[in-house]
Amino acid sequence: MRTGSKGVARALxxxxxxxxxxxxxxxxxxxxxxxxxxxxxxxVVTTDNDTPVVGAIVYLKNxxxxxxxxxxTKDGGTYLFNGLSPDINYELxxxxxxxxxxxxxxSSFDSRKQAQLNFKLNKKK
Numbered sequence: 001m002r003t004g005s006k007g008v009a010r011a012l013x014x015x016x017x018x019x020x021x022x023x024x025x026x027x028x029x030x031x032x033x034x035x036x037x038x039x040x041x042x043x044v045v046t047t048d049n050d051t052p053v054v055g056a057i058v059y060l061k062n063x064x065x066x067x068x069x070x071x072x073t074k075d076g077g078t079y080l081f082n083g084l085s086p087d088i089n090y091e092l093x094x095x096x097x098x099x100x101x102x103x104x105x106x107s108s109f110d111s112r113k114q115a116q117l118n119f120k121l122n123k124k125k
Contacts, residue, residue: 041106042080043118045073045094052077053121056096063089094119
């Protein structure tokens with residue numbers, strides 16, 4: 001039985017059609033996966049003499065939407081923010097009983113999946 005080039009083309013045609021129809025779905029999955037990538041920032045809030053501060057408030061501000069979240073530090077003065085977009089800059093600061101830290105920026109150019117930003121509360125003299 002002899003099969004010509006037309007026979008091979010007819011046999012491959014359904015596979016080619018399937019590949020063309022499935023390609024946009026696969027492309028969309030890749031985009032969705034990229035959007036699902038997030039990052040986090042964590043750290044420790046301490047006093048001038050490096051004592052961890054339990055109960056300090058750490059503020060996280062989205063510089064694009066201006067939304068602000070807060071976190072009350074746990075044992076060891078630790079805080080954690082999850083689910084942050086890698087494409088947005090965030091400003092963070094800490095306060096405790098009227099004493100504040102300086103503001104720090106988590107830049108969109110910072111490619112770390114888990115950034116570490118520590119804060120030191122400075123009493124005004």
